[in-house]
Amino acid sequence: xxAAAPTQDGVPMLAVRGVKTYYGKIIxxxxxxxxxxxxxxxxxxxxxxxxxxTLMMTIFGTPRAREGRILYEGxxxxxxxxxxxxxxxxxxxxxxxxxxxxxxxMENLQxxxxxxxxxxxxxxxxxxxRLFPRLKERxxxxxxxxxxGEQQMLAIGRALMSRPRLLLLDEPSLGLAPLLVKQIFxxxxxxxxxxxxxxxxxxxxxxxxxxxxxxxxxxxxxxxxISGPGRALLKRPEIRAAYLEGSRIEQVQGKR
Amino acid sequence: MEYFLQQLINGVTLGAIxxxxxxxxxxxxxxxxxxxxxxxxxxxxxxxxxxxxxLALVAIGVTAVPLALFLxxxxxxxxxxxxxxxxxxxxxxxxxxxxxxAPLISAIGMSIALQNYVQIVQGARVKPLPPxxxxxYTIIDSPxxxxxxSNVQILVVxxxxxxxxxxxxxxxxxxxxxxxxACEQDLKMASLVGVNVDRTISYTFIIGAALAAVAGIMxxxxxxxxxxxxxxxxxxxAFTAAVLGGIGxxxxxxxxxxxxxxxxxxxxxxFSIEYKDVAAFSILVIVLIFLPTGIxxxxxxxxx
Numbered sequence: 001x002x003a004a005a006p007t008q009d010g011v012p013m014l015a016v017r018g019v020k021t022y023y024g025k026i027i028x029x030x031x032x033x034x035x036x037x038x039x040x041x042x043x044x045x046x047x048x049x050x051x052x053x054t055l056m057m058t059i060f061g062t063p064r065a066r067e068g069r070i071l072y073e074g075x076x077x078x079x080x081x082x083x084x085x086x087x088x089x090x091x092x093x094x095x096x097x098x099x100x101x102x103x104x105x106m107e108n109l110q111x112x113x114x115x116x117x118x119x120x121x122x123x124x125x126x127x128x129x130r131l132f133p134r135l136k137e138r139x140x141x142x143x144x145x146x147x148x149g150e151q152q153m154l155a156i157g158r159a160l161m162s163r164p165r166l167l168l169l170d171e172p173s174l175g176l177a178p179l180l181v182k183q184i185f186x187x188x189x190x191x192x193x194x195x196x197x198x199x200x201x202x203x204x205x206x207x208x209x210x211x212x213x214x215x216x217x218x219x220x221x222x223x224x225x226i227s228g229p230g231r232a233l234l235k236r237p238e239i240r241a242a243y244l245e246g247s248r249i250e251q252v253q254g255k256r
Numbered sequence: 257m258e259y260f261l262q263q264l265i266n267g268v269t270l271g272a273i274x275x276x277x278x279x280x281x282x283x284x285x286x287x288x289x290x291x292x293x294x295x296x297x298x299x300x301x302x303x304x305x306x307x308x309x310x311l312a313l314v315a316i317g318v319t320a321v322p323l324a325l326f327l328x329x330x331x332x333x334x335x336x337x338x339x340x341x342x343x344x345x346x347x348x349x350x351x352x353x354x355x356x357x358a359p360l361i362s363a364i365g366m367s368i369a370l371q372n373y374v375q376i377v378q379g380a381r382v383k384p385l386p387p388x389x390x391x392x393y394t395i396i397d398s399p400x401x402x403x404x405x406s407n408v409q410i411l412v413v414x415x416x417x418x419x420x421x422x423x424x425x426x427x428x429x430x431x432x433x434x435x436x437x438a439c440e441q442d443l444k445m446a447s448l449v450g451v452n453v454d455r456t457i458s459y460t461f462i463i464g465a466a467l468a469a470v471a472g473i474m475x476x477x478x479x480x481x482x483x484x485x486x487x488x489x490x491x492x493x494a495f496t497a498a499v500l501g502g503i504g505x506x507x508x509x510x511x512x513x514x515x516x517x518x519x520x521x522x523x524x525x526x527f528s529i530e531y532k533d534v535a536a537f538s539i540l541v542i543v544l545i546f547l548p549t550g551i552x553x554x555x556x557x558x559x560x
Contacts, residue, residue, distance in 0.1 A: 060448055086450030098445040100438055111438050115450035162450065 011074050013038045013166055013198050014059070014090075019068035021051075021058045028054045030222040031068065036166065041192050041199045043213035043230060045206040045243055051222040052202040053095040056170050060085050060092060072166070087115045091164035093155040095171060095202075101144030105135055108143050108154055112161030120163070127195075128157040131187045149180040156187070167191070169201040173208060181205065185212055206243035210234045218243075258401035263525040264518070269409045269478065271517020272416035276471035277494035278501065278509035279423065280340075280464030286440040286504040287460055288352070290359045294343055294366035296491015297374075298465050302336040302472030303482040304374060307385055321388050332473055333466040339370075340465025341458055349454065367488070374484040382483045385476055412474045419470060420510055423463070427506060436460060440504070489533065493520070496540040502553025511551060 012035040021029040028051050036042045046052050058065050061082045070078045077085055091112070100108050109128065113121055129136040132153040138146060143154060152172055159167055169188070173181040185208055191197040203209035210216050213230035218239065226233065233239055277299050284292045309331045313324045347366045351358040392406035427433035435456045438446040447453045475490065476482055493516055501512025516536055523535035543550065 062444060062447065081452075082444075082447040083450045083452045086448060092448050094445065094448060098442055098448075100441045100445065102441055103434075103437060107434060107437075110434065111446070111449050111451075114435075158449065 012036060012071075013040075013073060014200065015069075015071040016055070016059070017069045017071070019055070019058060019065045019070060021054055021063055022066050023054075023063065028063075028222055029058060029065075032219075032222070032224055034217055034224060034227075036198060036200045038165075038198055039192070039196055040215060041188070041201070041213045041230075043206075043209035043216040044200070044202045044219055045204070045209055045216060045239075046219035047242075048204070050219045052219055053170055054222075055219070056092060056094065056168050056202055059090070059168065083115075086162065089115075089162060089164045090166045090168065091159035091162045092168040093152075093159045093170065093172065094168075097151045097155040099143035099146070099151050099154055099158075101142065103143055104140050105138050105143060105146070105154055106140060108158050109135075109161050112158030114162070116162045121161075124161050124163060128160055131160075131190065132157055149176050149184075152176060152180075152184060156184070160191070164197070166198045166200065169199060171202055171204060173203065173205045181208060188212065204243075206239065207234070210239075258396050258398055258403050259525070261396065262401065262403045263521050265403070265405055265409060267518035267521030268514065269412050269517070270521055271497075271514035272413050273471045273474050273478070273513075274490070274494045274497045274516050275510045275513025276416055276419065276467045276474070277490060278497040278513045279420075279506060280468050281495050281498040282501070282503055282506060282509040283436070283460050283464050285498070287436065287443070287457060288348075288359075289356075290348070290363065291495065292343075292348075292461075292464075293360070293363040293491070294347075294370055295464065295468060296489075296494065297367050297370035297487035298336060298340050298343070299468040299472050299475075299490055299494075300374065300482070300484065300487030301339050301370060302332050302465070302469030303476045303486065304378060304383075304472075305335045305469070306332040306473040306476050307383060307482055310385060310388070325388070329470065329473060332469040336469035336472070337462040337465045340461040340468070343370075344458060344461040349457075367491075371484050371487065378484065380484060382481045384481050387480055389477060408477050412478055415470065415474065419467060423467065424506065426463075432456070432459060493533075493536050496536055496543075498550075499540060500543050500550055502550025505550065505552040505554075508550055508552035 014036040016032055016034040019029055019032045020027065032055060044052050044055065054063070057063060059070055061080060065078055068078070069076055072088055072090060077088065100111060103111070109125060113124065116124065134150055135153055135157055138150060143151065146154060156169065156172065172184050172188070176184065188199055188201070189212060192199055201209060201213070210230040210233050216228065216230045216233045217224050218226040218233070226236070226239070277295065280295045280298070281292060284290065284295070306328050309328045310324065313327060318324050318327065343366050347362045348359045351362055389408050389411060392404050392409070394402060394404055396403040427436060435446065435451045436459070438451055439453055439456050443453055475486065494513065497512035497516040498509045499512070500515055501508025501510070516539065519539060520532050520536050524532045
């Protein structure tokens with residue numbers, strides 16, 4: 001599998017096929033199909049409670065998809081234990097950042113490197129510091145004492161420490177000042193362009209996300225309703241109405 | 257003054273034993289949020305294994321006390337860890353994603369099962385161990401009261417301090433310790449970064465049981481007797497110690513153990529020995545009402 005040439009066209013890096021996820025008896029994902037190709041930035045937008053974060057976590061098997069399949073580089077990972085999925089060099093900066101608040105910034109980064117080869121720890125650390133110099137200043141401070149923006153940098157930095165090939169980002173802009181949002185998004189772009197990192201991000205900030213992404217998907221009530229190139233999606237009137245001008249989601253469904 | 261000093265020595269010794277057991281409660285609570293009610297019985301099993309190991313070593317001719325003690329320590333820690341691991345693997349892990357009370361009820365069941373198992377296999381009668389370590393030091397030899405520090409007490413306190421130091425170092429500086437702390441703070445995030453959560457939990461039970469085994473040996477050497485019931489009382493007191501120190505906090509468990517040992521000893525010395533358990537458990541009630549987070553427990557402050 002790994003001997004194959006980079007899967008440029010054809011086999012996607014991440015393929016989600018008909019995935020259904022439940023919380024108890026409540027269905028959260030109603031059969032989601034989605035592809036992320038190597039080298040892409042793909043954005044998933046949608047309203048609160050649409051199931052975006054559930055999809056991110058389902059990719060990591062927690063909660064587990066009850067139906068459908070999740071393929072990573074052609075390999076079925078639907079039933080793989082969460083920590084085994086992390087070993088395949090998929091990393092996630094999850095919803096709510098989930099910094100280890102009583103660990104130092106350094107320890108958080110070390111946790112991120114859990115599945116990585118210890119030999120390139122210093123090199124990976126240097127990359128994180130280059131992207132987010134603030135983390136270096138805060139290195140021995142406890143994670144819980146960081147500001148929201150710094151915590152987001154740490155969450156992304158921690159994910160990068162595993163040297164991922166696929167990075168999942170859940171709402172990296174949530175609760176951040178505009179200047180910080182810009183900084184975080186430019187870091188994502190840099191990672192994608194320079195390090196060829198594939199990025200799949202969930203955003204409520206549809207404008208920024210679609211401008212950044214090569215392709216986008218729109219999720220409504222646990223289903224993908226629209227997909228297409230990021231900038232094309234930005235121009236669609238129903239998306240403008242629903243996500244950019246603060247109107248209601250029902251209009252999108254009505255016009256569909 | 258002399259009397260006070262003697263009680264202080266006794267209290268610190270007892271507190272060391274409680275502290276070692278309390279670590280097991282607090283670690284498990286920290287990581288999976290359950291009270292492992294069978295932990296006191298794991299301590300009791302440790303004491304029994306130590307007794308059997310002592311007798312077996314004497315039977316095969318190992319009579320040099322330091323060597324025998326060292327071997328017993330190894331044997332008891334290893335076998336008791338196995339019990340700790342087994343209890344987690346078969347009584348708690350299958351219930352991990354069940355409702356919250358399920359593992360707790362399972363733990364109470366395990367506690368009763370272990371007690372009855374030992375009662376049936378070893379009999380209900382109190383089992384004595386001839387004093388292995390005699391002697392000690394007379395610290396103050398006044399005509400009113402003679403203050404003594406026995407060699408067993410020295411051994412108990414030194415071993416406990418050494419083990420706690422080693423254990424604290426492991427938690428603070430090793431990969432396993434970091435994984436344990438990560439699991440304690442956020443189980444899901446720990447698994448997202450690739451920590452094998454089930455295995456880390458198993459290690460937690462193994463370490464907790466090994467420390468309880470050492471406490472069992474200390475108890476055996478100090479009191480010279482064991483029976484199937486010692487785990488219950490010592491377990492509840494160590495649990496009280498963990499709550500007093502702040503459940504989930506390792507230094508808290510150590511401090512709490514020391515305090516409970518001191519409170520119990522001084523209460524027995526100055527008020528009434530019959531009511532020493534009442535004193536310890538009153539502390540539990542008072543702490544739960546007025547200081548639910550314990551001495552070193554932290555109120556949850558999370559930045560959003």
